[in-house]
Amino acid sequence: MANSDNINRIIDHKLFTEEDIHEMCVRLGEELTEDYAGKKPLVVGALKGAVYFLTDLTRQMDVEHQLDFIDVSSYGDGFESTGKVKVVSDLSVDVKDRDVLIVEDVVDSGLTLKFMKDLFKKRGAKSVKCCVMLNKEARRTTEVEIEYYGSKVGDEFLVGYGLDFLNMFRNIPYVGALKPEIIEKYTK
Ligand code: IMP
Ligand code: MG
Numbered sequence: 468m469a470n471s472d473n474i475n476r477i478i479d480h481k482l483f484t485e486e487d488i489h490e491m492c493v494r495l496g497e498e499l500t501e502d503y504a505g506k507k508p509l510v511v512g513a514l515k516g517a518v519y520f521l522t523d524l525t526r527q528m529d530v531e532h533q534l535d536f537i538d539v540s541s542y543g544d545g546f547e548s549t550g551k552v553k554v555v556s557d558l559s560v561d562v563k564d565r566d567v568l569i570v571e572d573v574v575d576s577g578l579t580l581k582f583m584k585d586l587f588k589k590r591g592a593k594s595v596k597c598c599v600m601l602n603k604e605a606r607r608t609t610e611v612e613i614e615y616y617g618s619k620v621g622d623e624f625l626v627g628y629g630l631d632f633l634n635m636f637r638n639i640p641y642v643g644a645l646k647p648e649i650i651e652k653y654t655k
Pocket of ligand 1: 513516541571572573574575576577578579580623624626630631
């Protein structure tokens, strides 16, 4: 799978191998285990990109917790942010008085994460923190605190391990940069 022709056709170069990602999850899992000891956080996965990271991360967390999902979208059909964030599909539980831990695949402008943090605080959460796999810090336009992250990345469009291009390529087992010609092909 990891070396299939289908993947080689679209990936320019690999950034994080499956082992790199596993190590990130172990390290973050240990930190979260320590920081959330004695609490029962509500772990909120940001659909759909965070699903792959969330399932590996939470299996490294030795903390009693509950799980929920939210789908908020700032991206239209393409890959450039529309600048507007909306709730596409909401949580199924109340966050009032809960310690909420948002799990996200990548933070780019910061708009989506800021929107989710503000929403949960407004709804009365006791605490709202986030654990992000990849932090595109150089692209930030909105100030938002990232309490935990796996790695910083530069300004490249990435796919795999949950990250998508036009809702495709999420199932690639590692994170790689998309070939510029693939972006051109679909956005012309
Ligand atoms: P933000 O609101 O600009 O921070 O965008 C965050 C969202 O954009 C993430 O949840 C991703 O879905 C998407 N995104 C940002 N950069 C990438 C990327 O390199 N590949 C795939 N999706 C991305
Ligand atoms: Mg996302």
